Amino acid sequence: MTSSAPPMSSKVVLVTGASSGIGEATGRYLAAIGHTVVLGARRTDRIGLLAQEIREAGGKAFHWHLDVTDLESVRSFAASAYDQCGRIDVLINNAGVMPLSLMEDLRIDEWDRMIDVNLRGVLYGIAAVMPIMRKQGVGHIVNVASVSAHRVDPTAAVYSATKFAVRALSEGLRQESKDVRVTVVSPGFTRSELFDGIGVAPLKTAVRAMMDQASIPASAVAEAIGYAIGQPENVDVGEVIVRATAQG
Ligand code: NDP
Secondary structure, three states: OOOOOOOOOOOEEEEEOOOOHHHHHHHHHHHHOOOEEEEEEOOHHHHHHHHHHHHHOOOEEEEEEOOOOOHHHHHHHHHHHHHHHOOOOEEEEOOOOOOOOOHHHOOHHHHHHHHHHHHHHHHHHHHHHHHHHHHHOOEEEEEEOOHHHOOOOOOOHHHHHHHHHHHHHHHHHHHHOOOEEEEEEEEOOEOOOHHHHOOOHHHHHHHHHHHHHOOEOHHHHHHHHHHHHOOOOOOOOOEEEEOOOOOO
C-alpha cells in the first residue's frame, strides 16, 4: 500500500458511520497507514465492500452492522471488535445526520434523529469502549463534531446544539481522563452524502451551492484524524478544525 504519511505503530481503530463520506475515507486512510480498522454502519453491503477492498490492498479490516442509536448494537460492535482484535485503541465517533430546517417548521422527528445519532450515539460509543480502555490503561476517543460546534446559523440550531454538546462532553471526558485521550475534530463543508438528508428541498439546493463554492474532500478530515491518532500517548490533540481555505 502506498502512503505519504510517516510510519506509526499499528492500532485497532473503530470507525462509526464508515459506509460513506468522512467515515469511509477515514477507514481507507487509516488502513493505508497500517492500522487495523473496524468499520461500523447500518449499510453493511457498503462497509463489507470497503473492508474487502482494504484487505485486497494488503490492509487489515473488519466490519459489523452498527446502529449507534441502539445501545446493545453499539456494545455488540465494540465487543466483536475486542474479541476479534484483542484490544481497542481508538474509537472514532463519526456517524452523524444533518437534516437542516427552521425551528418554526417543528420537524420534531428530525430533531429527535439528530439527538439520537449525533449526541446519544456518541455517548453510547463512549459507554461501550470506556470499560475496555480503562482496563487497558490506554485508549483514544475521537469525536467528529463540526464547525457548527463553534458557531450557530439559521436552520442549523438543533444540529449545532448536538455538536456543541459533543464538544462539551468531550472536554469533560478529557478533564476526567488521565489515560484515555480525547480529540474533537470539527470539519467544515466536506464532500459527502450528509446533505442528501436535508428534507427541505430549497434548503438542500442552497447548501449544495455553498458546498460547490468551498469544500474539502473527506480525505482531508481523515488525515487530520490520522494526525491526532499518530501522536505519542502522552500528547492529546484536543481540538482540530479543518475546513476549506475559502470557507467563511
Ligand atoms: P455521510 O452522510 O456521508 O456519512 C454519515 C455516516 O453516518 C454514514 O456512514 C451513515 O451510515 C452513518 N450513520 C447515520 N446514522 C447512523 C446510525 N443510526 N448508526 C450508524 N451509523 C449511522 O456524512 P459525513 O461523512 O459528512 O458525516 C460524518 C460526520 O461528519 C457526521 O458526524 C457529520 O455531522 C460530520 N460533519 C460533516 C460535515 C460535512 O460537511 N460533510 C461538516 C461537519 C461535520 P449508514 O447510513 O450506513 O448507517
